[in-house]
Amino acid sequence: MSGQLVFGFSGDCRHLAGVDEVGRGPLAGPVVAAAVILDPERPIAGLADSKKLSERRREALDDEIRERALAWALGRAEVEEIDRVNILQASLLAMRRALLALEPPADYALIDGNRCPRQLPCPAEAVVKGDSRVAAISAASIVAKVARDREMVALDAxxxxxxxxxxxxxxxxxxxxxxxxxxxxxxxxxxxxxxxxxxxxxxxxx
Structure with missing residues (x-):
């Protein structure tokens, strides 16, 4: 997969962000999203949908992504927000927050799924099954899952x-x-x- 694959974008895109979320299905805890801008000069081998990776492999890739990416950021929606607006809207909100937190900001975003959050800071498009098709989205899925899993361990205590x-x-x-x-x-x-x-x-x- 190429971290610079842009499905419908033909202009100059130096900062392409992949965005994904985890935690739509659980009965407890927040939904957590990540946005990642990969560095084409520092490729990361083995990026894939986080659900298809072992916990040990996700942890190792999470370290690599955080160290090699041009930028990464997390966004979240809390349990109270999920209950108030529903899980779909909370997931979109978490993804928007992750994208807004990127520094440097993204020029364009590829969002995993079939819809994009509203009021994004850059043009974006949805990519169905993007976490297995686009490296930047795969990276975002890994960062989001590792972060959420660690939080659930803390909540267990x-x-x-x-x-x-x-x-x-x-x-x-x-x-x-x-x-x-x-x-x-x-x-x-x-x-x-x-x-x-x-x-x-x-x-x-x-």
Missing amino acids: RYPGYGLARHKGYPSRAHLEALQRLGVSPVHRRSFAPVRRLLEGSDGGR
């Missing part, structure tokens, strides 16, 4: 018993059983059906 460090907030059987046993924590998404049903059947959470 604050809210023990749910197994957040293992399943990262996704609705595994162990997670659902822990919710039944322990109730809903402050980092659980109350708008998501399994959590909402639990709250509707009880008098709240922790």
Whole structure:
């Protein structure tokens, strides 16, 4: 893959950003996005969709990306924002925040998925399955996932018993059983059906 592949852009693009997010499916924790501008003079071998890489390989690539990229930045949307605006809009908000945080700023952005956030600081286009097609988006997916996974490990220490460090907030059987046993924590998404049903059947959470 080429970090300088631009699908519909024909002008001079020195700072092409790839943007991706992680954390749309979990029942707990924020959604985290990353924007990455790769340096064509310092290529990084082995970039791929973060979901297809082992944790050890993601960690190693995350270090390389942060050290070799021209720029990288993180954006996020908190649990309260997810519950207020819905997970799709929160994901778009996190991606916009990541792109706005880039320094130097991007000339053009390739956004993983089928839609772009609004009010971006540069022209952009959506790339379906971009995390496996465009190196800069792959890099963003890796940086975002490593950052979010580390945060979920930290949240596991604050809210023990749910197994957040293992399943990262996704609705595994162990997670659902822990919710039944322990109730809903402050980092659980109350708008998501399994959590909402639990709250509707009880008098709240922790």
